[in-house]
Amino acid sequence: MTQQAGANVAAIRLEFRNVTRRFQGRGKAEAVTAIESVSLQVRDGEVVSLIGPSGCGKSTLLNLTAGLDRPSVGEVLVDGQPVTGPNAHVAFMLQKDLLLPWRTIRENVEFGLEIRKVPAAERKSTALAMLKACHLEGFPDHYPHQLSGGMRQRAALARTMATDPTVVLMDEPFSALDAQTKMILQKDLAQTLSSMRKTCLFITHDLAEAVALSDRVLVMSHRPGRIIEEIVIEIPGRDNPLIRRESPMMNGYLHRLGELLDLAHAKV
């Protein structure tokens, strides 16, 4: 019934094998271990959320996956290939929309394609299709400052999806939005991920968001970040978080996660 049920046959898209990342301290400060011995797997089409206290190394995990950073120990693999640098298989989306103010919305969506030397006509048709999918078909020639926060995040999502990445990384993409916009965008994201069958690693502080959107939730400890628990979300209908939120099972998951995070805060 759940995605997890088919996980045995689905390929592993993203894998961390015993990854540790240490940062050299500045001056006499001690070296900081951001994450320690992290192992995880995300299978094709799966949405996995990471939650944990702030400073648990979630962003380090994301940078390692995007190839912007290298592990001190261990290996990060995308589609079975070690990640040695930025690559076409991974795209990310942050809390900041990072839309370039000097580009129109369509040009922003084309940004990744442009760097990958996709011909202009193809770029344009892909961008327009993505904008349509993200409910922004009326705004290709607007500039970012003319759009609301929610619309800007939709544009950022369109840009992320435009390069057709294998793995999508999301770092609290909706945390700056008001509650209502957030719910709508969560629903849209869930449908987009589901219809495009994207694999997604989703970082969030919002427990309800994590449960509503994911197949699995990984809980991380305080620094040095380790994965202390994996919870499989058994609520059906991953493509509609609004319905999932109404599920009687919801509260049980939230309660369990709350307990785990208290423990995490206690530096277990």
Place this chain on the structure above:
Amino acid sequence: MKTSRMISRLAGAAALALGLGLAAAAAAQEKVVFLLPAPPVLQAFAPHNIAMAKGYYKAEGLDVEFKVGQGGADVATQVGAGNADVGGGIGDTPVIVRANGVPIKAVAVLGGGALTQIYIRDDAGIPSPAELKGKTISVMSYQDTTYYALLGTLAHFGMKKNDVNAQAVGPGGIVQLVVGGQAQALAGPPEWGQAVEAAGVKVRAFQTRAYYPGMAQAILASDETIKKKPKVVGGVARAVVKAMVDIMNDPEAAADVYVKALPQYADKKADVLKIMVEYKNKIYAGQKQPGAMDPDKLTQLQDFYLKEGIIRRATPVAELYTNEFLN
């Protein structure tokens, strides 16, 4: 202008109110600001400095302080605006600035010659200024009376300014260009001719007064100051002229006083004397009464400036000078 006077008056009143002994001492000697067009250490200002060294200002009851302006016209404007009691310039200055409404007069002229001389390189094969056509001549700037004197000289020989290649190169370049041979001649006061000779290049000197009614240095005062402080204006004029006469009578003794008063010339007495003799013979000489303006010459000069378009309107000559302070 009025404010600055008011401030100085207020300051004086404040000093008196404090009852300081110093204030009483200063009251005996009237403070005078004497604005010079260039640094006072230049030898053109030898009479001004010797008058100081010999106490001539003090004898007139004046406590003179030299300040430096930006050339003759600036000095004239400042004097006209009341920012200085008396100023230094040349006899031409009132002709030029009075045409633009600055109410100043020459109250003494330091000699009957023109300050500007023309120095021609001996090896240039130019026997006289009449042969300057097509030659390169360095001048201070195109707005300077030395340049006008060159124009006057050229006009005397039927040449226009474009018949020669006059290069305005500032105080540094004017001597260098002649020494280096890029220019065959320069127009300027005796110091510069001497500087060329000191660099080992022989030059021949020609006095512009032979060709054109240019003036020597002058002491300038505003109409208002002349009316309100005749003692100050007259005192300065008499003191400086007296020192000029000293130089003319005994250059050797004057040079001694001068090098003692200005330590930077301590080991250069020979050069100082040479320039002093140059001033004596070519510039200070030629006045019936030392310091007095010659109105006929001044009329000729104004006519020349008018004809050349250097000034736009003539001023009645009687407004340009006064000889009343000399006796």
Place this chain on the structure above:
Amino acid sequence: MSDSARLAAIGGLLLGIVFLAVWQWVPGLLGVPPFIIPPASEVWNEFLYMIANERVFFHVGATSLSVIAGFVLGALLGMVVGYALGMSPSAEMVLSPYILALQIAPKVAFAPLFVMWFGFTVYPKILVAVLIVFFPVMVNVLGAVRTIDRDQINLARAFSANRLEVFWKIEIPASMPALFSGLRIAATLAVIGVVVGELVGGNVGLGYLLVYGQGQANTAMVFVVILLLTLIGLVAYLAVAVTEGRVLHYLPKRDFGAR
């Protein structure tokens, strides 16, 4: 909106008329002689005289061309150095004390030296302008490059952009607003640089006319020259502001000259 604009225009015009009237008559009533503050009409007559007799437009043209040359060269140099140092923090560390010293040194004081070295040509005045224009442009570009959002650069890198692409597609456009505020300052400074060069010597340009007018105690001519120089500075500023408006059209509209 158009009503308030019309009102502002009328207000501005009235203020101008009041200013001219005050200038024309008040100094005379207070007993200030015309050689200290010439009345407006005398300045206007002087301007007409200068058109007829002093080749005033030739001098305006000469000064303007030097301003343009000094501005363009100084701005280009400032951009090149600004971007180069912005992308190379180690070079910036080594050079910054020298750059700071040169920035603090009063540039206009170099003018007499430049004239001595290069003679009474156009080069000294262009050089002073270049030197004076260079710093605001370089400092603004350097500051902008250093404060670019790292995440924007990471975004480009995550899309596999190389160094050059990051430069052209992120760093250059992201630094444009700062570059233009530098250019605005530079446009007016360029006029100062050129005039200082002309003041030192030569016989071309408005700086020369300024010295010439001063050399004859012709205050009206000095006023004319100052007004013309202000006009050149204003045109230079507006040219930059208009270009900025075109280039930065994607930014929300803000009040003119507000930044």
